[in-house]
Amino acid sequence: xxxxxxxxxxxxxxVAAGMANADGHMANEMTIVSWGGAYSNSxxxxxxxxxxxxxxxxxxxxxSSPEAVAKLRAMNxxxxxxxxxxxxxxxxxxxLCDEGLAMEIDHDEVLAPAPxxxxxxxxxxxxxxxxxxxxQIVFSTTFGYRTDMVPExxxxxxxxxxxxxxxxxxxxxxxxxxxxxxxxxxxxxxxxAYEDVYDVLETEEGQARAFAKLDxxxxxxxxxxxxxxxxxxxxxxxxxxxxxxxxxxxxxxxEQGQPVGMAWDWQMFDLDGxxxxxxxxxxxxxxxxxxxxxxxxxxxxxxxxxxxxxGPARASxxxxxxxxxxxxxxxxxxxxxxPNNAENTFVNNYEWWADYRDDLDAKFQAWLTQ
Amino acid sequence: xxxxxPISRTPVSFxxxxxxxxxxxxxxxxxxxxxxxxxxxxxxxxxLGAIAFLxxxxxxxxxxxxxxxxxxxxxxxxxMGGLAAGIIGLLFGWFFGWFTFWLxxxxxxxxxAPYLTPGQVxxxxxxxxxxxxxxxxxxTPILVVMPLSFNAEDFFTFTPEMLRFDPAxxxxxxxxxxxxxxDWQGALANSVKIAPMATLLSVSFGTLAAIGLSQQHVPxxxxxxxxxxxxxxxxxxxSAAGMYFFYSRIGLQGTYMGVVLAHAALGIxxxxxxxxxxxxxxxxxxxxxxANMGAGPVTTFFRVQMPLILPGVISGGxxxxxxxxxxxxxxxxxxSAGQKTLPWQMFTGLREQISxxxxxxxxxxxxxxxxxxxxxxLLRRRSERLxxxxxx
Numbered sequence: 023x024x025x026x027x028x029x030x031x032x033x034x035x036x037v038a039a040g041m042a043n044a045d046g047h048m049a050n051e052m053t054i055v056s057w058g059g060a061y062s063n064s065x066x067x068x069x070x071x072x073x074x075x076x077x078x079x080x081x082x083x084x085x086s087s088p089e090a091v092a093k094l095r096a097m098n099x100x101x102x103x104x105x106x107x108x109x110x111x112x113x114x115x116x117x118l119c120d121e122g123l124a125m126e127i128d129h130d131e132v133l134a135p136a137p138x139x140x141x142x143x144x145x146x147x148x149x150x151x152x153x154x155x156x157x158q159i160v161f162s163t164t165f166g167y168r169t170d171m172v173p174e175x176x177x178x179x180x181x182x183x184x185x186x187x188x189x190x191x192x193x194x195x196x197x198x199x200x201x202x203x204x205x206x207x208x209x210x211x212x213x214x215a216y217e218d219v220y221d222v223l224e225t226e227e228g229q230a231r232a233f234a235k236l237d238x239x240x241x242x243x244x245x246x247x248x249x250x251x252x253x254x255x256x257x258x259x260x261x262x263x264x265x266x267x268x269x270x271x272x273x274x275x276x277e278q279g280q281p282v283g284m285a286w287d288w289q290m291f292d293l294d295g296x297x298x299x300x301x302x303x304x305x306x307x308x309x310x311x312x313x314x315x316x317x318x319x320x321x322x323x324x325x326x327x328x329x330x331x332x333g334p335a336r337a338s339x340x341x342x343x344x345x346x347x348x349x350x351x352x353x354x355x356x357x358x359x360x361p362n363n364a365e366n367t368f369v370n371n372y373e374w375w376a377d378y379r380d381d382l383d384a385k386f387q388a389w390l391t392q
Numbered sequence: 393x394x395x396x397x398p399i400s401r402t403p404v405s406f407x408x409x410x411x412x413x414x415x416x417x418x419x420x421x422x423x424x425x426x427x428x429x430x431x432x433x434x435x436x437x438x439x440l441g442a443i444a445f446l447x448x449x450x451x452x453x454x455x456x457x458x459x460x461x462x463x464x465x466x467x468x469x470x471x472m473g474g475l476a477a478g479i480i481g482l483l484f485g486w487f488f489g490w491f492t493f494w495l496x497x498x499x500x501x502x503x504x505a506p507y508l509t510p511g512q513v514x515x516x517x518x519x520x521x522x523x524x525x526x527x528x529x530x531x532t533p534i535l536v537v538m539p540l541s542f543n544a545e546d547f548f549t550f551t552p553e554m555l556r557f558d559p560a561x562x563x564x565x566x567x568x569x570x571x572x573x574x575d576w577q578g579a580l581a582n583s584v585k586i587a588p589m590a591t592l593l594s595v596s597f598g599t600l601a602a603i604g605l606s607q608q609h610v611p612x613x614x615x616x617x618x619x620x621x622x623x624x625x626x627x628x629x630x631s632a633a634g635m636y637f638f639y640s641r642i643g644l645q646g647t648y649m650g651v652v653l654a655h656a657a658l659g660i661x662x663x664x665x666x667x668x669x670x671x672x673x674x675x676x677x678x679x680x681x682x683a684n685m686g687a688g689p690v691t692t693f694f695r696v697q698m699p700l701i702l703p704g705v706i707s708g709g710x711x712x713x714x715x716x717x718x719x720x721x722x723x724x725x726x727x728s729a730g731q732k733t734l735p736w737q738m739f740t741g742l743r744e745q746i747s748x749x750x751x752x753x754x755x756x757x758x759x760x761x762x763x764x765x766x767x768x769x770l771l772r773r774r775s776e777r778l779x780x781x782x783x784x
Contacts, residue, residue: 053729059745083575084729085740100640104728250746257547278546 058085193262415440458489598663659712670704
């Protein structure tokens with residue numbers, strides 16, 4: 023049958039072309055998962071580019087960090103781990119570690135010591151939130167506001183609590199569409215002492231109190247789910263103030279020149295870093311470990327701060343933070359860890375959130391639809 | 393078109409209220425933009441009612457009156473909000489001048505049948521306005537994207553400079569970003585590699601399936617058809633999750649072939665449907681005649697059947713191509729970062745960094761799609777013309 027032959031030939035051709043293009047896991051490739059945007063860009067320039075040049079390994083960027091937990095679970099079930107290294111927040115790292123989806127790491131053995139010989143675990147200090155977690159940066163969620171929309175004769179906002187001052191600062195707000203940070207701010211601004219926030223939030227009454235506080239601005243609030251939304255809304259003048267990651271606000275203010283100011287008080291500190299998925303083959307694991315050792319050393323972490331205003335997780339990196347790679351401005355004053363910005367900070371209790379997140383997520387979504 | 397009905401002037405009590413009502417609608421838009429819808433409606437209605445009366449009863453000269461109105465509105469718009477508002481004012485002025493005299497002279501009656509009742513005439517024009525409004529509703533989101541892609545800033549915002557038509561507010565930098573950024577170029581290359589291959593597979597298998605299923609003697613025709621069509625009916629996310637687990641087990645997840653096969657599966661139903669539809673009009677005695685003259689099944693297929701069903705095959709292939717080119721859900725599951733396609737890149741770009749590069753890409757894709765459809769349509773007409781001229 024000629025028809026069969028034609029069919030076979032065309033199928034064979036397609037398959038051959040496919041094979042030529044196929045790019046599964048070749049010996050020299052590594053898939054690194056991160057958040058995309060300016061953040062991935064800073065990693066590309068500070069870590070990936072120098073590493074690729076030095077070793078000849080090519081790094082593929084996957085921008086799937088927002089759904090990393092769900093995807094890792096699915097990959098685990100399907101028995102096919104395609105990621106080599108994943109960038110997640112500390113709370114997610116704890117969850118993945120508990121579920122056995124992330125590998126436990128001996129930080130002193132895997133990571134390079136500080137230049138003065140301090141061991142890695144001491145250099146990173148408290149930022150090692152979990153045995154599976156290799157911290158990279160300290161970032162904060164904080165508020166930006168339109169400087170040209172501040173009412174006349176009123177001091178511009180300086181604190182996260184100003185978001186609840188609807189009479190003093192009229193206008194729309196933007197808040198993250200999840201309970202983390204919002205619940206803590208609500209209680210704190212309702213008069214709960216900083217030390218007691220998580221104790222109060224554990225109780226039903228405490229949660230009701232937080233929701234009641236959020237109720238006061240609910241009809242004025244736009245809920246965002248991507249870090250890029252608040253900058254867009256601020257640039258549009260759609261909102262007066264909104265929360266987002268401090269690096270995004272730095273970009274809006276310093277790189278885009280928008281009329282936006284920052285309220286640093288009660289910024290919410292959080293950590294971001296790497297986890298290694300469990301179940302990698304030996305050669306892939308060896309490659310990942312080599313990459314980790316290089317990319318998280320003191321100089322590399324300080325280099326990342328040239329491209330984005332997030333604080334390096336190593337204590338020894340802080341003095342090396344220099345100037346913005348393109349704008350040439352000093353980056354230190356824009357770091358969330360700078361003493362001028364860190365007068366009142368809220369350290370996110372990721373361990374607490376690892377326990378309560380699923381429950382509060384559900385309650386928060388239910389509250390949103392009310 | 394020749395006039396169907398003799399026309400006569402209409403009374404003041406008819407056209408002044410109608411123009412005033414139209415003015416109220418225009419006033420609603422202007423008033424909302426300026427802060428108060430209600431005041432806008434009132435001012436619009438009163439102002440345009442008065443203008444209609446003034447134009448027809450006091451000025452009377454149509455050409456001069458309409459030019460003057462257009463000029464006055466343009467200047468008023470310019471004073472209110474700069475160049476862009478001036479152009480809107482100009483359009484408003486032209487429209488209301490035309491609308492007033494169109495009603496006043498009774499011209500609206502000229503091209504509808506003389507026996508229509510006033511209600512039917514009203515419906516005749518209301519129907520056209522509704523159709524126009526639906527068209528605008530469908531096309532505006534696509535058109536808005538285009539000027540925004542020339543934004544000089546990195547946000548999805550019409551800046552004041554853009555609204556003033558200041559050249560400084562426009563730039564090609566997002567197009568430059570698309571053509572120089574390796575992420576976007578890699579995604580484009582992946583899309584260009586995946587879509588044609590998926591189309592080829594969909595068209596081959598879909599056409600064969602449609603021909604087979606159009607034979608009367610095939611058992612379980614309806615059941616097989618239903619299964620083949622199912623990727624179009626089952627929610628995409630379910631197909632995607634199923635494919636993800638299946639392809640992971642057989643080592644296709646995260647490979648080029650995996651994505652191509654998944655997209656081919658999505659494209660096949662379109663080809664089957666369009667080809668089946670053309671086969672309905674296909675005369676099977678032609679294949680019997682070919683066989684009678686000694687042609688084998690393959691020759692018959694390529695020389696007799698294929699040319700006749702080609703329009704269905706091509707439009708099915710076009711749908712399959714666009715499905716693959718547009719698809720984001722399945723590729724997010726079945727692909728890995730190495731197969732990142734354009735829609736995937738746009739999707740992550742939209743989520744992580746609202747960059748107008750996405751709009752630049754969207755504009756380019758719209759233009760490419762229009763070009764593609766135009767070419768296919770021209771080819772189709774050409775082949776129809778040729779077929780019409782050649783002796784059948």
